[in-house]
Amino acid sequence: GAGVSQTPSNKVTEKGKYVELRCDPISGHTALYWYRQSLGQGPEFLIYFQGTGAADDSGLPNDRFFAVRPEGSVSTLKIQRTERGDSAVYLCASSSYGGARETQYFGPGTRLLVL
Amino acid sequence: SQQGEEDPQALSIQEGENATMNCSYKTSINNLQWYRQNSGRGLVHLILIRSNEREKHSGRLRVTLDTSKKSSSLLITASRAADTASYFCAVLRTGSARQLTFGSGTQLTVLP
Numbered sequence: 001g002a003g004v005s006q007t008p009s010n011k012v013t014e015k016g017k018y019v020e021l022r023c024d025p026i027s028g029h030t031a032l033y034w035y036r037q038s039l040g041q042g043p044e045f046l047i048y049f050q051g052t053g054a055a056d057d058s059g060l061p062n063d064r065f066f067a068v069r070p071e072g073s074v075s076t077l078k079i080q081r082t083e084r085g086d087s088a089v090y091l092c093a094s095s096s097y098g099g100a101r102e103t104q105y106f107g108p109g110t111r112l113l114v115l
Numbered sequence: 116s117q118q119g120e121e122d123p124q125a126l127s128i129q130e131g132e133n134a135t136m137n138c139s140y141k142t143s144i145n146n147l148q149w150y151r152q153n154s155g156r157g158l159v160h161l162i163l164i165r166s167n168e169r170e171k172h173s174g175r176l177r178v179t180l181d182t183s184k185k186s187s188s189l190l191i192t193a194s195r196a197a198d199t200a201s202y203f204c205a206v207l208r209t210g211s212a213r214q215l216t217f218g219s220g221t222q223l224t225v226l227p
Binding site: 004040043045 | 145146148150156157158159160163165166203205207212213214215216217218219220
């Protein structure tokens with residue numbers, strides 16, 4: 001079946017603009033995660049959804065970042081008033097099983113460049 | 116914040132040789148996972164080892180886990196040029212948190 005997909009693949013925007021990044025998880029996966037990866041670093045957690053609700057948003061850096069998953073499937077990460085420091089690859093992952101055996105499946109990421 | 120720390124940061128070997136990467140972490144964990152990433156894009160899940168396991172194998176991959184030392188190693192045997200990539204360890208901490216905490220990765224280069 002299809003894996004996690006993310007759109008767009010690349011996004012270039014100007015400082016101060018608003019952007020939306022989309023994630024389509026694997027069908028049937030109830031858990032969805034957003035991570036951010038800066039150059040030369042490992043991914044860092046942003047937010048986790050279980051179903052439609054944000055179960056943990058402790059990784060969001062500030063209130064310019066917001067994410068939704070209104071129907072428990074597709075999720076959108078929204079960044080307001082973008083800053084150059086927001087430039088990174090934004091990764092989405094989904095999973096279907098919690099606990100010690102949980103495997104998260106990652107999408108290809110959206111590379112965001114803020115000029 | 117990053118928790119897992121991979122060692123070495125970069126590794127260059129000849130095709131056919133074995134590659135060993137190490138990972139250390141700081142807290143109690145439910146499991147530890149290794150991922151591979153090509154060209155800074157999506158991560159591919161390689162192997163998961165639970166906290167009550169000490170060793171797992173998958174094809175040319177061998178993972179060990181020492182919870183007393185809070186460390187893990189990933190061994191890739193008979194490496195191929197196609198194994199060139201960044202390798203990350205990630206831990207699922209105990210408790211209610213479901214997110215993975217990643218290290219900063221090892222860049223492996225396999226020379227043909």
